[in-house]
Amino acid sequence: MAQDKLLKIHNLHKSYGDLEIFKGLTLSMDRGDRLVIIGPSGGGKSTLLRIVMGLEDIVGGDIYMDGKPYILRDGAKTKIDRKLQARVGMVFQHYTLFPHLDILRNLTLAPVKTRGMSRAEAEEKAMGLLTRFGLDAKAHAYPSQLSGGQKQRVAIARALMLDPDLLLFDEVTSALDPELVAEVEAVMMELAEAGMPMMIVTHDMHFARNIASRVVFAAGGVVVEDGPPEQVLDAPQVARTREFVERVFAKKR
Amino acid sequence: MMHFDPMVPFKYWDALLIGLWMSLRLTLICLALGIALGFLTSQARRSRFMPLRALATFYVELFRGTPVLIQLFWIFYCLPLLLGFEPGNFASAVVALTLYAGAITSETFRASLKSIPREQYDTCRALGITGMSLALWVVLPQALLRAIPTLLSNAVALFKESALISAVGMADLMFIGSSISNRTGRPVEMLTAIAVIYFAVAFPLTRIVGRVEARILRRLAV
Ligand SMILES: Nc1ncnc2c1ncn2[C@@H]1O[C@H](COP(=O)(O)OP(=O)(O)OP(=O)(O)O)[C@@H](O)[C@H]1O
Numbered sequence: 001m002a003q004d005k006l007l008k009i010h011n012l013h014k015s016y017g018d019l020e021i022f023k024g025l026t027l028s029m030d031r032g033d034r035l036v037i038i039g040p041s042g043g044g045k046s047t048l049l050r051i052v053m054g055l056e057d058i059v060g061g062d063i064y065m066d067g068k069p070y071i072l073r074d075g076a077k078t079k080i081d082r083k084l085q086a087r088v089g090m091v092f093q094h095y096t097l098f099p100h101l102d103i104l105r106n107l108t109l110a111p112v113k114t115r116g117m118s119r120a121e122a123e124e125k126a127m128g129l130l131t132r133f134g135l136d137a138k139a140h141a142y143p144s145q146l147s148g149g150q151k152q153r154v155a156i157a158r159a160l161m162l163d164p165d166l167l168l169f170d171e172v173t174s175a176l177d178p179e180l181v182a183e184v185e186a187v188m189m190e191l192a193e194a195g196m197p198m199m200i201v202t203h204d205m206h207f208a209r210n211i212a213s214r215v216v217f218a219a220g221g222v223v224v225e226d227g228p229p230e231q232v233l234d235a236p237q238v239a240r241t242r243e244f245v246e247r248v249f250a251k252k253r
Numbered sequence: 254m255m256h257f258d259p260m261v262p263f264k265y266w267d268a269l270l271i272g273l274w275m276s277l278r279l280t281l282i283c284l285a286l287g288i289a290l291g292f293l294t295s296q297a298r299r300s301r302f303m304p305l306r307a308l309a310t311f312y313v314e315l316f317r318g319t320p321v322l323i324q325l326f327w328i329f330y331c332l333p334l335l336l337g338f339e340p341g342n343f344a345s346a347v348v349a350l351t352l353y354a355g356a357i358t359s360e361t362f363r364a365s366l367k368s369i370p371r372e373q374y375d376t377c378r379a380l381g382i383t384g385m386s387l388a389l390w391v392v393l394p395q396a397l398l399r400a401i402p403t404l405l406s407n408a409v410a411l412f413k414e415s416a417l418i419s420a421v422g423m424a425d426l427m428f429i430g431s432s433i434s435n436r437t438g439r440p441v442e443m444l445t446a447i448a449v450i451y452f453a454v455a456f457p458l459t460r461i462v463g464r465v466e467a468r469i470l471r472r473l474a475v
Pocket residue numbers: 016019021039040041042043044045046047048
């Protein structure tokens with residue numbers, strides 16, 4: 001259905017033991033959206049992405065994808081629809097490539113072993129992605145032979161091998177040397193221009209402004225402010241957002 | 254007093270070689286069987302089935318915590334009683350050293366499994382790699398790779414420990430060397446020669462461990 005949101009998070013509750021991370025967080029996302037999530041350290045940004053990826057149990061609330069129930073709390077258990085989970089991809093801060101496989105096999109492992117794609121087809125697709133990201137010469141290198149920026153671009157290509165409908169990025173440039181950040185951000189901008197729906201956690205406000213269609217400030221377990229980057233980053237409506245944004249920009253200068 | 258005659262052992266080189274062959278054969282067989290046993294044991298120790306976990310832990314702690322010599326005697330006397338027939342010295346020695354090798358390698362595998370970062374598992378779940386695919390294509394190869402240097406050290410240890418089987422009458426390098434030394438009354442020359450032979454086999458292996466370790470660490474430094 002055309003009016004269904006790509007992703008709808010409703011009244012999400014999550015705790016680690018006594019620590020309450022989300023207290024009824026509600027957030028939704030259209031197919032054309034690139035959501036940048038900002039918020040204080042330890043506020044649960046990584047946890048939110050991990051929940052959407054289906055890596056975490058939740059305490060309450062529900063998540064829909066295309067109007068279909070994706071993650072629900074059912075009695076004492078968290079129910080995750082594996083078919084919908086397969087449509088989400090995630091890129092982690094520390095790349096986490098498979099160290100025992102070369103770059104080509106890093107890309108082909110999941111499609112060949114779990115999606116039943118033929119090896120030839122997977123390799124052709126992988127080479128296409130590597131060429132697009134300027135990494136085709138590295139197809140037979142091992143992860144340890146690559147720079148951080150190259151590794152992170154491989155990790156993005158690996159996620160794209162499964163044709164996700166939503167791609168999650170958790171501080172993917174935070175572990176990189178400053179001079180390598182741009183090459184990874186360029187790849188993400190390219191994906192943005194190609195219309196890939198993304199949910200991005202970043203501390204880089206400049207990049208956030210460039211790539212976001214919407215910026216979400218989450219703090220205290222709920223969404224505090226949600227709007228276009230010109231609003232949330234430049235003219236926040238809520239005092240709490242203003243405080244946070246001013247502090248972050250002050251640190252930059 | 255007799256003077257030291259370094260030429261004595263050379264007169265018996267053929268007998269010593271036969272002994273060395275026995276030591277090497279035993280080490281290789283027990284290493285192969287022990288690695289398989291050790292891997293299975295390391296899995297059993299992670300089992301959700303409590304009795305299996307307890308049994309595996311008991312076995313490992315027992316064989317790591319007691320002298321190998323006593324394990325040997327114990328197997329040599331108990332195995333015939335348990336089986337109801339005499340399995341022969343070679344088979345008993347294989348069983349005893351395999352049980353010892355299995356106990357030490359299971360610890361090696363346990364450590365290498367633990368050293369696989371949590372993020373690898375998260376990444377696999379995000380990519381839909383679960384169950385058998387996860388175990389076979391991601392966990393097992395990384396565990397093996399990380400275990401190789403320690404397994405090589407285990408092999409050197411096993412080779413040296415195998416000298417103990419001479420105590421139960423197996424004609425290995427140690428046994429043949431010491432019987433020659435008894436017969437000729439040349440213990441210093443013969444025992445030195447035996448030590449040199451053990452060292453000549455073990456030393457290159459320990460050197461290789463260092464090299465292999467450096468290579469693997471470089472590969473895994475992601
Ligand atoms: N597995 C876990 N067990 C217990 N507590 C956890 C776990 N994972 C995260 N937490 C806690 O939950 C809170 C939110 O963590 P999260 O990593 O989501 O924050 P974040 O917003 O991503 O922070 P940062 O900006 O520092 O990355 C933190 O206080 C963290 O210590």
